[in-house]
Amino acid sequence: MDAVIVGGGPAGSFAAEQLARRGVKVAVFEEHSEIGVPTHCAGHLSIRGLRGLGLFPLGGGIVENTFHRADFFSPLGADFSVQLAHPVTCAVNRVLFDRFLAGKAEAAGARYCLGSRVRGLLVDAGVVKGVRIERGGVCEDVSAGVVVDAEGVSCNLLRQAGLAGFRRGGVVCAVEADVENVCDVQLDAVGVFLGRNYAPGFYAWVIPRLDGTAKVGLAVRAGNPRVFLERFMRRHPVASKMFRHARVARVAFHSIPLGGLVRRVFADGFLAVGDAAGQVKPTTGGGVVFGLTCAGIAAEVASEALRRGDVSAGFLRLYQERCEDAVGFDVNVMLRLRRFLDAVSDVQLDSALRFCARLGVADALLDVEEIDFQGRMLLEVLRKPVVWATLAYFFALYLAANA
Numbered sequence: 567m568d569a570v571i572v573g574g575g576p577a578g579s580f581a582a583e584q585l586a587r588r589g590v591k592v593a594v595f596e597e598h599s600e601i602g603v604p605t606h607c608a609g610h611l612s613i614r615g616l617r618g619l620g621l622f623p624l625g626g627g628i629v630e631n632t633f634h635r636a637d638f639f640s641p642l643g644a645d646f647s648v649q650l651a652h653p654v655t656c657a658v659n660r661v662l663f664d665r666f667l668a669g670k671a672e673a674a675g676a677r678y679c680l681g682s683r684v685r686g687l688l689v690d691a692g693v694v695k696g697v698r699i700e701r702g703g704v705c706e707d708v709s710a711g712v713v714v715d716a717e718g719v720s721c722n723l724l725r726q727a728g729l730a731g732f733r734r735g736g737v738v739c740a741v742e743a744d745v746e747n748v749c750d751v752q753l754d755a756v757g758v759f760l761g762r763n764y765a766p767g768f769y770a771w772v773i774p775r776l777d778g779t780a781k782v783g784l785a786v787r788a789g790n791p792r793v794f795l796e797r798f799m800r801r802h803p804v805a806s807k808m809f810r811h812a813r814v815a816r817v818a819f820h821s822i823p824l825g826g827l828v829r830r831v832f833a834d835g836f837l838a839v840g841d842a843a844g845q846v847k848p849t850t851g852g853g854v855v856f857g858l859t860c861a862g863i864a865a866e867v868a869s870e871a872l873r874r875g876d877v878s879a880g881f882l883r884l885y886q887e888r889c890e891d892a893v894g895f896d897v898n899v900m901l902r903l904r905r906f907l908d909a910v911s912d913v914q915l916d917s918a919l920r921f922c923a924r925l926g927v928a929d930a931l932l933d934v935e936e937i938d939f940q941g942r943m944l945l946e947v948l949r950k951p952v953v954w955a956t957l958a959y960f961f962a963l964y965l966a967a968n969a
Protein backbone atom coordinates (compact mmCIF):
# COMPACT_ATOMS: atom_id res chain seq x y z
CA MET A 567 0.00 0.00 0.00
CA ASP A 568 1.31 3.51 -0.82
CA ALA A 569 -0.50 5.22 2.03
CA VAL A 570 -2.38 4.07 5.11
CA ILE A 571 -4.81 6.36 6.90
CA VAL A 572 -5.61 5.68 10.54
CA GLY A 573 -9.20 6.74 11.22
CA GLY A 574 -12.21 7.26 8.96
CA GLY A 575 -13.32 10.58 10.48
CA PRO A 576 -13.60 13.70 8.32
CA ALA A 577 -9.85 14.46 8.26
CA GLY A 578 -8.94 10.84 7.41
CA SER A 579 -11.54 10.53 4.66
CA PHE A 580 -10.70 13.89 3.12
CA ALA A 581 -6.97 13.00 3.08
CA ALA A 582 -7.87 9.60 1.58
CA GLU A 583 -9.94 11.18 -1.18
CA GLN A 584 -7.27 13.74 -2.05
CA LEU A 585 -4.55 11.07 -2.10
CA ALA A 586 -6.62 8.68 -4.21
CA ARG A 587 -7.37 11.48 -6.68
CA ARG A 588 -3.61 11.88 -7.12
CA GLY A 589 -3.31 8.22 -8.04
CA VAL A 590 -2.00 7.06 -4.64
CA LYS A 591 -3.07 3.55 -3.49
CA VAL A 592 -4.62 4.27 -0.12
CA ALA A 593 -6.35 2.23 2.60
CA VAL A 594 -8.31 3.67 5.52
CA PHE A 595 -8.43 1.67 8.77
CA GLU A 596 -11.36 2.57 11.01
CA GLU A 597 -11.86 0.87 14.36
CA HIS A 598 -15.66 1.12 14.33
CA SER A 599 -17.85 -1.04 12.14
CA GLU A 600 -19.70 1.96 10.67
CA ILE A 601 -18.39 5.33 9.49
CA GLY A 602 -19.62 8.26 11.60
CA VAL A 603 -20.83 6.14 14.51
CA PRO A 604 -20.72 6.88 17.40
CA THR A 605 -21.06 10.61 16.81
CA HIS A 606 -19.99 13.23 19.34
CA CYS A 607 -19.96 16.47 17.36
CA ALA A 608 -22.43 19.35 17.03
CA GLY A 609 -21.62 19.63 13.32
CA HIS A 610 -21.85 23.43 13.29
CA LEU A 611 -19.81 24.44 10.24
CA SER A 612 -19.21 27.60 8.26
CA ILE A 613 -20.74 27.59 4.80
CA ARG A 614 -17.79 29.55 3.42
CA GLY A 615 -15.34 27.04 4.90
CA LEU A 616 -17.20 24.12 3.33
CA ARG A 617 -17.48 25.92 0.02
CA GLY A 618 -13.72 26.60 0.03
CA LEU A 619 -13.17 22.84 0.40
CA GLY A 620 -15.55 22.10 -2.49
CA LEU A 621 -18.12 20.60 -0.09
CA PHE A 622 -21.04 23.02 -0.30
CA PRO A 623 -23.87 22.82 -1.18
CA LEU A 624 -24.38 19.45 0.52
CA GLY A 625 -27.22 17.17 -0.57
CA GLY A 626 -28.75 14.05 0.91
CA GLY A 627 -30.34 15.64 3.98
CA ILE A 628 -26.91 16.27 5.52
CA VAL A 629 -27.70 19.91 6.38
CA GLU A 630 -30.17 20.08 9.26
CA ASN A 631 -30.43 23.87 9.52
CA THR A 632 -28.72 27.09 8.47
CA PHE A 633 -28.09 30.19 10.61
CA HIS A 634 -27.58 33.87 10.04
CA ARG A 635 -27.57 34.89 13.64
CA ALA A 636 -25.61 34.17 16.81
CA ASP A 637 -27.00 35.06 20.25
CA PHE A 638 -24.40 35.42 23.00
CA PHE A 639 -25.52 35.21 26.63
CA SER A 640 -23.61 36.04 29.79
CA PRO A 641 -24.14 33.82 32.85
CA LEU A 642 -25.90 36.74 34.50
CA GLY A 643 -28.42 37.16 31.70
CA ALA A 644 -26.96 39.92 29.46
CA ASP A 645 -27.28 39.18 25.76
CA PHE A 646 -25.76 40.39 22.54
CA SER A 647 -26.87 39.27 19.07
CA VAL A 648 -25.01 39.34 15.80
CA GLN A 649 -27.38 39.24 12.83
CA LEU A 650 -25.68 38.62 9.52
CA ALA A 651 -26.96 39.52 6.07
CA HIS A 652 -27.43 35.88 4.98
CA PRO A 653 -26.85 32.35 6.34
CA VAL A 654 -23.20 31.96 7.28
CA THR A 655 -23.21 28.65 9.12
CA CYS A 656 -25.06 25.35 8.95
CA ALA A 657 -25.61 22.39 11.23
CA VAL A 658 -24.79 19.09 9.57
CA ASN A 659 -25.75 15.61 10.62
CA ARG A 660 -22.27 14.33 11.42
CA VAL A 661 -23.07 10.68 10.71
CA LEU A 662 -24.28 11.54 7.22
CA PHE A 663 -21.48 14.07 6.69
CA ASP A 664 -18.78 11.54 7.61
CA ARG A 665 -20.39 8.93 5.35
CA PHE A 666 -20.56 11.43 2.51
CA LEU A 667 -16.82 12.12 2.83
CA ALA A 668 -16.01 8.41 3.04
CA GLY A 669 -18.22 7.77 -0.02
CA LYS A 670 -16.29 10.39 -1.99
CA ALA A 671 -12.99 8.83 -0.94
CA GLU A 672 -14.17 5.35 -1.96
CA ALA A 673 -15.42 6.68 -5.28
CA ALA A 674 -11.95 8.16 -5.85
CA GLY A 675 -10.38 4.72 -5.23
CA ALA A 676 -9.63 4.57 -1.48
CA ARG A 677 -10.20 1.21 0.25
CA TYR A 678 -11.99 1.20 3.63
CA CYS A 679 -11.32 -1.49 6.22
CA LEU A 680 -13.94 -1.12 8.98
CA GLY A 681 -13.78 -2.81 12.37
CA SER A 682 -9.99 -2.57 12.06
CA ARG A 683 -8.20 -0.99 14.98
CA VAL A 684 -4.65 0.20 14.44
CA ARG A 685 -2.71 -1.14 17.41
CA GLY A 686 0.57 0.56 16.64
CA LEU A 687 3.08 1.78 14.12
CA LEU A 688 5.65 -0.45 12.44
CA VAL A 689 8.93 1.38 12.90
CA ASP A 690 12.22 0.29 11.38
CA ALA A 691 15.41 2.23 12.21
CA GLY A 692 13.33 5.24 13.23
CA VAL A 693 11.27 5.25 10.00
CA VAL A 694 7.51 4.53 10.10
CA LYS A 695 6.93 1.69 7.65
CA GLY A 696 3.31 0.78 8.26
CA VAL A 697 0.79 -0.19 10.94
CA ARG A 698 -0.22 -3.23 12.97
CA ILE A 699 -3.99 -3.67 12.80
CA GLU A 700 -6.34 -5.86 14.79
CA ARG A 701 -9.56 -7.13 13.22
CA GLY A 702 -11.81 -9.70 14.87
CA GLY A 703 -9.11 -10.57 17.40
CA VAL A 704 -6.51 -11.21 14.69
CA CYS A 705 -3.48 -8.98 14.19
CA GLU A 706 -1.92 -8.22 10.83
CA ASP A 707 0.95 -5.99 9.72
CA VAL A 708 0.30 -3.67 6.80
CA SER A 709 3.25 -1.88 5.26
CA ALA A 710 2.91 1.55 3.69
CA GLY A 711 5.09 4.21 2.12
CA VAL A 712 3.51 6.79 4.37
CA VAL A 713 1.15 6.60 7.37
CA VAL A 714 -1.35 9.42 7.89
CA ASP A 715 -2.53 9.56 11.49
CA ALA A 716 -6.14 10.82 11.58
CA GLU A 717 -7.09 9.04 14.82
CA GLY A 718 -8.58 12.13 16.46
CA VAL A 719 -7.93 13.57 19.87
CA SER A 720 -6.30 10.49 21.48
CA CYS A 721 -2.92 11.18 19.74
CA ASN A 722 -1.49 7.74 20.68
CA LEU A 723 0.29 7.28 17.38
CA LEU A 724 1.86 10.72 17.52
CA ARG A 725 3.65 9.64 20.69
CA GLN A 726 4.64 6.30 19.13
CA ALA A 727 6.20 8.24 16.30
CA GLY A 728 8.35 9.96 18.92
CA LEU A 729 6.48 13.27 18.78
CA ALA A 730 5.05 15.27 21.68
CA GLY A 731 1.25 15.47 21.85
CA PHE A 732 -0.93 18.40 22.86
CA ARG A 733 0.23 21.18 25.15
CA ARG A 734 -0.56 20.54 28.78
CA GLY A 735 -3.94 21.86 29.87
CA GLY A 736 -4.98 22.37 26.26
CA VAL A 737 -7.75 19.76 26.21
CA VAL A 738 -11.33 20.28 27.42
CA CYS A 739 -13.92 17.56 28.14
CA ALA A 740 -17.14 18.02 26.20
CA VAL A 741 -20.66 16.66 26.32
CA GLU A 742 -23.04 16.78 23.38
CA ALA A 743 -26.75 15.99 23.81
CA ASP A 744 -29.70 15.59 21.48
CA VAL A 745 -32.57 17.38 23.20
CA GLU A 746 -36.27 17.18 22.33
CA ASN A 747 -39.12 19.62 23.10
CA VAL A 748 -37.04 22.79 23.14
CA CYS A 749 -39.12 25.97 23.61
CA ASP A 750 -38.65 29.69 22.92
CA VAL A 751 -35.68 29.15 20.65
CA GLN A 752 -34.88 31.22 17.54
CA LEU A 753 -34.61 28.69 14.74
CA ASP A 754 -32.21 30.83 12.69
CA ALA A 755 -29.82 31.51 15.59
CA VAL A 756 -27.17 29.53 17.43
CA GLY A 757 -27.04 30.22 21.15
CA VAL A 758 -23.62 30.71 22.76
CA PHE A 759 -23.65 30.75 26.57
CA LEU A 760 -20.47 32.12 28.10
CA GLY A 761 -19.22 32.06 31.66
CA ARG A 762 -17.38 30.01 34.27
CA ASN A 763 -20.46 29.27 36.23
CA TYR A 764 -21.87 26.98 33.53
CA ALA A 765 -18.91 25.99 31.32
CA PRO A 766 -15.57 26.87 32.95
CA GLY A 767 -12.86 27.10 30.28
CA PHE A 768 -15.24 26.99 27.33
CA TYR A 769 -18.92 27.76 26.64
CA ALA A 770 -22.28 26.04 26.20
CA TRP A 771 -24.17 25.95 22.90
CA VAL A 772 -27.70 25.43 21.64
CA ILE A 773 -28.02 24.59 17.96
CA PRO A 774 -31.68 24.29 17.04
CA ARG A 775 -33.11 22.03 14.34
CA LEU A 776 -36.33 22.87 12.54
CA ASP A 777 -38.30 20.04 14.22
CA GLY A 778 -38.18 21.37 17.80
CA THR A 779 -35.09 19.39 18.74
CA ALA A 780 -31.65 20.88 19.36
CA LYS A 781 -28.04 19.89 19.78
CA VAL A 782 -26.99 21.12 23.17
CA GLY A 783 -23.55 20.84 24.66
CA LEU A 784 -20.71 22.36 26.58
CA ALA A 785 -17.14 21.68 27.55
CA VAL A 786 -15.23 22.19 30.76
CA ARG A 787 -11.57 22.28 31.72
CA ALA A 788 -12.16 20.33 34.93
CA GLY A 789 -15.10 18.46 36.44
CA ASN A 790 -17.83 16.27 35.02
CA PRO A 791 -19.39 17.88 31.90
CA ARG A 792 -22.66 15.96 32.46
CA VAL A 793 -23.11 17.66 35.84
CA PHE A 794 -22.45 21.06 34.26
CA LEU A 795 -24.91 20.27 31.44
CA GLU A 796 -27.67 19.46 33.92
CA ARG A 797 -26.96 22.63 35.85
CA PHE A 798 -26.92 24.68 32.62
CA MET A 799 -30.25 23.27 31.43
CA ARG A 800 -31.93 23.69 34.82
CA ARG A 801 -30.47 26.91 36.20
CA HIS A 802 -29.19 29.22 33.47
CA PRO A 803 -31.52 32.25 33.43
CA VAL A 804 -32.16 31.97 29.66
CA ALA A 805 -31.46 28.30 28.88
CA SER A 806 -33.65 26.98 31.70
CA LYS A 807 -36.67 28.53 29.94
CA MET A 808 -35.76 26.85 26.66
CA PHE A 809 -35.49 23.47 28.40
CA ARG A 810 -38.43 23.61 30.79
CA HIS A 811 -40.19 20.72 28.96
CA ALA A 812 -37.08 19.20 27.41
CA ARG A 813 -36.08 15.55 27.21
CA VAL A 814 -32.49 14.47 26.65
CA ALA A 815 -32.64 11.74 24.00
CA ARG A 816 -28.93 10.98 23.56
CA VAL A 817 -25.73 12.07 25.17
CA ALA A 818 -22.08 11.64 24.15
CA PHE A 819 -18.75 12.60 25.67
CA HIS A 820 -15.50 13.46 23.93
CA SER A 821 -12.49 15.76 24.29
CA ILE A 822 -11.54 18.82 22.26
CA PRO A 823 -7.92 19.95 21.87
CA LEU A 824 -7.83 23.76 22.26
CA GLY A 825 -4.11 24.32 22.71
CA GLY A 826 -3.32 25.19 19.09
CA LEU A 827 -1.36 23.37 16.41
CA VAL A 828 0.84 20.57 17.73
CA ARG A 829 4.42 21.82 17.28
CA ARG A 830 5.61 18.90 15.19
CA VAL A 831 3.30 16.52 13.36
CA PHE A 832 5.67 14.79 10.94
CA ALA A 833 8.34 12.13 11.22
CA ASP A 834 10.03 9.81 8.74
CA GLY A 835 7.13 8.14 6.88
CA PHE A 836 4.50 9.74 9.12
CA LEU A 837 2.08 12.71 9.19
CA ALA A 838 -0.76 13.61 11.57
CA VAL A 839 -3.92 15.48 10.53
CA GLY A 840 -7.12 16.80 12.12
CA ASP A 841 -7.66 16.69 15.87
CA ALA A 842 -4.57 14.47 16.26
CA ALA A 843 -2.52 17.46 15.07
CA GLY A 844 -4.45 20.07 17.11
CA GLN A 845 -5.96 21.60 13.95
CA VAL A 846 -8.88 23.04 15.88
CA LYS A 847 -10.08 26.61 16.52
CA PRO A 848 -9.13 27.45 20.12
CA THR A 849 -12.09 29.84 20.48
CA THR A 850 -14.96 27.61 19.36
CA GLY A 851 -13.47 24.10 19.36
CA GLY A 852 -14.50 23.71 15.72
CA GLY A 853 -12.07 21.35 14.03
CA VAL A 854 -13.74 20.18 10.85
CA VAL A 855 -12.84 23.01 8.45
CA PHE A 856 -9.24 23.39 9.72
CA GLY A 857 -8.77 19.60 9.90
CA LEU A 858 -9.94 19.18 6.30
CA THR A 859 -7.89 22.15 5.10
CA CYS A 860 -4.75 20.58 6.58
CA ALA A 861 -5.72 17.07 5.43
CA GLY A 862 -5.79 18.46 1.88
CA ILE A 863 -2.27 19.84 2.39
CA ALA A 864 -1.14 16.51 3.86
CA ALA A 865 -2.37 14.70 0.74
CA GLU A 866 -0.53 17.16 -1.53
CA VAL A 867 2.76 16.77 0.34
CA ALA A 868 2.49 13.00 0.92
CA SER A 869 1.69 12.26 -2.73
CA GLU A 870 4.64 14.40 -3.83
CA ALA A 871 6.87 12.61 -1.28
CA LEU A 872 5.78 9.20 -2.63
CA ARG A 873 6.34 10.33 -6.22
CA ARG A 874 9.89 11.44 -5.38
CA GLY A 875 10.56 8.37 -3.25
CA ASP A 876 11.46 10.67 -0.34
CA VAL A 877 9.17 10.27 2.67
CA SER A 878 11.84 11.54 5.06
CA ALA A 879 10.98 14.00 7.82
CA GLY A 880 13.16 16.47 5.92
CA PHE A 881 10.68 16.46 3.04
CA LEU A 882 7.48 16.00 5.07
CA ARG A 883 8.38 19.12 7.08
CA LEU A 884 6.84 20.95 4.13
CA TYR A 885 3.44 19.78 5.40
CA GLN A 886 3.89 21.49 8.75
CA GLU A 887 5.14 24.68 7.08
CA ARG A 888 2.17 24.81 4.71
CA CYS A 889 -0.30 24.20 7.56
CA GLU A 890 1.29 27.04 9.55
CA ASP A 891 0.94 29.26 6.48
CA ALA A 892 -2.69 28.24 5.98
CA VAL A 893 -4.04 28.43 9.54
CA GLY A 894 -1.17 29.35 11.91
CA PHE A 895 -1.82 33.10 12.14
CA ASP A 896 -5.53 32.58 12.85
CA VAL A 897 -4.89 29.84 15.40
CA ASN A 898 -2.46 32.11 17.26
CA VAL A 899 -4.94 35.00 17.34
CA MET A 900 -7.64 32.60 18.57
CA LEU A 901 -5.33 31.26 21.28
CA ARG A 902 -5.06 34.82 22.63
CA LEU A 903 -8.83 35.26 22.45
CA ARG A 904 -9.27 31.98 24.32
CA ARG A 905 -6.84 33.19 27.02
CA PHE A 906 -8.85 36.39 27.33
CA LEU A 907 -12.12 34.45 27.67
CA ASP A 908 -10.57 32.11 30.23
CA ALA A 909 -9.18 35.00 32.27
CA VAL A 910 -12.21 37.27 32.67
CA SER A 911 -14.77 36.75 35.42
CA ASP A 912 -18.48 36.19 34.83
CA VAL A 913 -19.18 39.76 35.98
CA GLN A 914 -16.64 41.13 33.50
CA LEU A 915 -18.11 39.00 30.72
CA ASP A 916 -21.52 40.35 31.57
CA SER A 917 -20.33 43.94 31.30
CA ALA A 918 -18.43 43.13 28.06
CA LEU A 919 -21.62 41.85 26.41
CA ARG A 920 -23.60 44.87 27.66
CA PHE A 921 -20.84 47.12 26.28
CA CYS A 922 -21.02 45.43 22.84
CA ALA A 923 -24.81 45.77 22.76
CA ARG A 924 -24.70 49.46 23.82
CA LEU A 925 -22.05 50.38 21.31
CA GLY A 926 -23.84 48.72 18.39
CA VAL A 927 -20.95 46.35 17.62
CA ALA A 928 -23.42 44.06 15.83
CA ASP A 929 -23.83 46.65 13.04
CA ALA A 930 -20.09 46.55 12.40
CA LEU A 931 -20.27 42.76 12.00
CA LEU A 932 -23.24 42.65 9.62
CA ASP A 933 -21.13 41.80 6.55
CA VAL A 934 -18.91 39.22 8.21
CA GLU A 935 -18.71 35.96 6.28
CA GLU A 936 -15.40 34.62 7.52
CA ILE A 937 -15.82 32.88 10.84
CA ASP A 938 -13.14 30.19 10.59
CA PHE A 939 -10.11 32.35 9.96
CA GLN A 940 -10.81 34.60 12.92
CA GLY A 941 -7.42 36.36 12.83
CA ARG A 942 -8.10 37.55 9.30
CA MET A 943 -11.69 38.34 10.19
CA LEU A 944 -10.48 40.57 13.04
CA LEU A 945 -8.06 42.40 10.74
CA GLU A 946 -10.96 43.01 8.35
CA VAL A 947 -13.36 44.42 10.96
CA LEU A 948 -10.59 46.40 12.66
CA ARG A 949 -11.13 49.07 10.03
CA LYS A 950 -14.29 50.03 11.92
CA PRO A 951 -13.82 52.42 14.89
CA VAL A 952 -16.45 50.66 16.98
CA VAL A 953 -14.37 47.47 16.85
CA TRP A 954 -11.29 49.39 18.00
CA ALA A 955 -13.27 50.75 20.93
CA THR A 956 -14.48 47.25 21.82
CA LEU A 957 -11.00 45.75 21.63
CA ALA A 958 -9.64 48.56 23.84
CA TYR A 959 -12.39 47.80 26.35
CA PHE A 960 -11.65 44.06 26.24
CA PHE A 961 -7.94 44.74 26.64
CA ALA A 962 -8.65 46.82 29.75
CA LEU A 963 -10.77 43.96 31.11
CA TYR A 964 -7.97 41.51 30.38
CA LEU A 965 -5.43 43.67 32.21
CA ALA A 966 -7.81 44.01 35.15
CA ALA A 967 -8.33 40.23 35.23
CA ASN A 968 -4.58 39.62 35.30
CA ALA A 969 -3.70 42.46 37.69
Ligand SMILES: Cc1cc2nc3c(=O)[nH]c(=O)nc-3n(C[C@H](O)[C@H](O)[C@H](O)COP(=O)(O)OP(=O)(O)OC[C@H]3O[C@@H](n4cnc5c(N)ncnc54)[C@H](O)[C@@H]3O)c2cc1C
Nearest residue numbers: 573575576577597607608609610684718840841852853854
Ligand atom coordinates in the same frame (compact mmCIF):
# COMPACT_ATOMS: atom_id res chain seq x y z
C1 LIG B 1 -18.91 17.78 21.76
C2 LIG B 1 -18.17 18.22 20.54
C3 LIG B 1 -18.77 19.11 19.65
C4 LIG B 1 -18.08 19.55 18.53
N1 LIG B 1 -18.70 20.41 17.69
C5 LIG B 1 -18.06 20.83 16.57
C6 LIG B 1 -18.70 21.70 15.66
O1 LIG B 1 -19.83 22.11 15.86
N2 LIG B 1 -18.01 22.09 14.55
C7 LIG B 1 -16.73 21.65 14.29
O2 LIG B 1 -16.13 22.05 13.28
N3 LIG B 1 -16.10 20.81 15.15
C8 LIG B 1 -16.73 20.38 16.26
N4 LIG B 1 -16.12 19.52 17.12
C9 LIG B 1 -14.76 19.05 16.79
C10 LIG B 1 -14.86 17.98 15.71
O3 LIG B 1 -15.70 16.95 16.14
C11 LIG B 1 -13.47 17.44 15.42
O4 LIG B 1 -12.59 18.53 15.20
C12 LIG B 1 -13.46 16.54 14.20
O5 LIG B 1 -14.33 15.45 14.36
C13 LIG B 1 -12.04 16.03 13.98
O6 LIG B 1 -12.03 15.15 12.90
P1 LIG B 1 -10.89 14.03 12.83
O7 LIG B 1 -11.15 13.28 11.57
O8 LIG B 1 -9.56 14.63 13.07
O9 LIG B 1 -11.15 13.10 14.11
P2 LIG B 1 -12.43 12.25 14.51
O10 LIG B 1 -13.66 12.84 13.96
O11 LIG B 1 -12.33 12.07 15.98
O12 LIG B 1 -12.19 10.87 13.78
C14 LIG B 1 -11.18 9.99 14.20
C15 LIG B 1 -11.55 8.60 13.70
O13 LIG B 1 -10.46 7.73 13.95
C16 LIG B 1 -10.95 6.49 14.47
N5 LIG B 1 -9.86 5.91 15.25
C17 LIG B 1 -9.29 6.41 16.38
N6 LIG B 1 -8.28 5.62 16.78
C18 LIG B 1 -8.21 4.60 15.87
C19 LIG B 1 -7.36 3.46 15.74
N7 LIG B 1 -6.37 3.24 16.61
N8 LIG B 1 -7.57 2.62 14.72
C20 LIG B 1 -8.55 2.86 13.81
N9 LIG B 1 -9.41 3.91 13.89
C21 LIG B 1 -9.22 4.78 14.91
C22 LIG B 1 -12.15 6.92 15.30
O14 LIG B 1 -13.04 5.84 15.49
C23 LIG B 1 -12.75 8.02 14.44
O15 LIG B 1 -13.66 7.52 13.50
C24 LIG B 1 -16.77 19.07 18.26
C25 LIG B 1 -16.16 18.17 19.14
C26 LIG B 1 -16.86 17.75 20.27
C27 LIG B 1 -16.21 16.79 21.21
